[in-house]
Amino acid sequence: MSELRYNPLLRDWTMVASGRQTRPHLPENYCPFCPGSGKVPEHYDVYVYDNDFPALSPTPPEPDNVGSDLYQTASAYGKCEVVLYSSDHHMSLPYMPISGIRRVIDVWTERFETLSADPRHNYILIFENRGEEVGVTMPHPHGQIYAYPYVPQKLRMELDACQAHHNQCGRCLLCDMNQSEQEFGLRVVAETEHFLAYIPFFTDYPYGVFIASKEHLTALPEMGDAQKDDLADMLKRVTAGMDGMFDRSFPYMMVLHQRPSDDADVSAYYHFHIEFYPPLRDQTKLKYLASSETGAWAPCNPTAVEETAPVLREAILKAVGRSGEGARVSSDRAGAEGSARHG
Numbered sequence: 001m002s003e004l005r006y007n008p009l010l011r012d013w014t015m016v017a018s019g020r021q022t023r024p025h026l027p028e029n030y031c032p033f034c035p036g037s038g039k040v041p042e043h044y045d046v047y048v049y050d051n052d053f054p055a056l057s058p059t060p061p062e063p064d065n066v067g068s069d070l071y072q073t074a075s076a077y078g079k080c081e082v083v084l085y086s087s088d089h090h091m092s093l094p095y096m097p098i099s100g101i102r103r104v105i106d107v108w109t110e111r112f113e114t115l116s117a118d119p120r121h122n123y124i125l126i127f128e129n130r131g132e133e134v135g136v137t138m139p140h141p142h143g144q145i146y147a148y149p150y151v152p153q154k155l156r157m158e159l160d161a162c163q164a165h166h167n168q169c170g171r172c173l174l175c176d177m178n179q180s181e182q183e184f185g186l187r188v189v190a191e192t193e194h195f196l197a198y199i200p201f202f203t204d205y206p207y208g209v210f211i212a213s214k215e216h217l218t219a220l221p222e223m224g225d226a227q228k229d230d231l232a233d234m235l236k237r238v239t240a241g242m243d244g245m246f247d248r249s250f251p252y253m254m255v256l257h258q259r260p261s262d263d264a265d266v267s268a269y270y271h272f273h274i275e276f277y278p279p280l281r282d283q284t285k286l287k288y289l290a291s292s293e294t295g296a297w298a299p300c301n302p303t304a305v306e307e308t309a310p311v312l313r314e315a316i317l318k319a320v321g322r323s324g325e326g327a328r329v330s331s332d333r334a335g336a337e338g339s340a341r342h343g
Helices: 018-022 098-116 153-169 173-184 225-246 291-295 305-319 331-339
Strands: 002-007 012-017 047-050 073-075 079-084 123-130 142-148 188-191 195-198 210-213 252-257 273-277
Touching: 079 098, 098 123, 098 142, 098 225, 153 173, 173 188, 173 195, 173 210, 188 225, 188 305, 195 225, 210 225, 225 305
Parallel strands: none
Antiparallel strands: 002 012, 002 073, 047 079, 079 142, 123 142, 123 252, 188 195, 195 210, 210 273, 252 273
8 A cells, every 4th residue: 555644733744655564674695786686787887776665656556445534645646766876785975986976966966857847746855864773674875766746844844944034034044054153163064165064053963964055056956067076075074974983884864955846936045955864872872762852843962062063073084085085984894884784
C-alpha cells in the first residue's frame, strides 16, 4: 500500500508506504550499487537510480477505501530517486575530489529542474542520510531526491517565517542570519568566496551546521560554475571536518532547502541553504529526540553551540589542505568506511 493520509491536527500529509518494510539489509559481499552487480552500469561517475522502495510514485495505486470527510486520503503521486555519488563503494563526500562533488551538484541541479517541470510536483527535496545511526541500510555513498505533490510542513513554516520577516523589515531572513553570524564569528566553522558555514544560534543539534549562499539565491539552477565549484569545496570541508572531529565516519542527515517547485514566487524573501542534522553529541553518544522534542516540538540542545562550533572549526582547518582540494584524509580511514559491510 502506498498513499497519502491527511493529518487535520497539523494540516499536513503523512506518506504511507508499507512496502518499505521489506527493504533489505545487504550481505557483506554484495552491493547492488557497485559495478558488477547487474543493477547499475559497469562504469559511471554519478548515477540516478529509481528507488526500489518508493514512498511516492508517478503511477501510484488508488488509496485504500478507509478515508472519510475528516480523514482524507490521496494518491501518493511523486518521485523518489537515488543519486549514487560514485562507483567506488567507499567514496563518500569527505573523500571525493572537489570535481567529483561538483558532478554530484550538477546532477542535483538537473534533477531539480526536470522534476520541477511536472506541475504536480510542488516541492523537490534533495537529501542524504549517512550512517546506521540514521537508519541507512545501503552503505554505498548516495543521496536521495523526493518530489512531493505538496509542500511539507517544515518547509511551509520556514517559507512563512521568511516572508513575514521580509514583510516586516524588507530584508531576507537568511541574509540577516548570515550577517549576524559573520559579525559574531564564534559560530562560523568555514567560509569560502560564495558560501558561509556556521552552527546557528538556535540549532537543536550540537553540530547542526548550516551552509548558506552569501548571494541571495533561491535554488541550485541560479548558481554559476564558480558558485557550484565553491559549494563542492564547502561540502568537502564540512563533511571532512565532521569525520575528523572524532576520527570516525560521522553520521548525519543533510537536506537542501530550496524554493518550492509550485507557482509561488518566493524570490524576494527565500534563500538557498543546506541544513545538517547530525545525531552525535560526542564520539560515542547520540542525541535522542525524546518526548518533549517529539511530542511538543520543543527542541533541546544538550550543549551550547558556542562550545561545539570551535571544535568543528578546528577539525575543518586540520582536514583542509593548503592546496584548496579540500580534506586531507588517510586512505586507511577512507577504506575502512565500508569495509565492514563490503567484501
